Amino acid sequence: MSAKLSGSERAQALxxxxxxxEVAGRDAIAKSFKFKDFPTAFAFMTHVALVAEKMDHHPEWSNVWNRVDITLSTHDSGGVSAKDVALAQAIERAAKG
Structure with a gap:
């Protein structure tokens, strides 16, 4: 289990x-990504899915055409942990292609 980050640790990570x-009303972080079209958004999601599976840490997400909305929180820690930060960093690398 990954320990929940303190408020200052989370602020520094962000x-x-x-x-x-930060997500209002939740101990989670989120970002929306926009791509040129649906196939590009779906390819991004496929890449992130493979990375997340290797990390054994899975995002909450949705996709509408060219937009992918991602929320991260470590449920067994009760909020944002180092696992979320590491996955967010990997997601950023995937978005840059």
């Missing part, structure tokens, strides 16, 4: 994750 923000 400074290195442009566009990611």
């Amino acid at each position: 400074t290195g994750l442009p566009g990611w923000s």
Whole structure:
């Protein structure tokens, strides 16, 4: 189990994750990604799914045409943990292609 980050640890982690923000009313972080079209958005999701599976940490997400909305929280920790930060960093790398 990964320990839940303190408020200052989470704030520091978010400074290195442009566009990611805390979710109101939840201990989670989220970001929306926009792509040129549906196939590009779906390819991004496929890549992230493979990375997430290897990390054994899976995002909450949705896709509508060219947009992918992702929320991360470590449920067994009760909030944002280092696992979420690591997955968000991997997601950023995938988005840059």
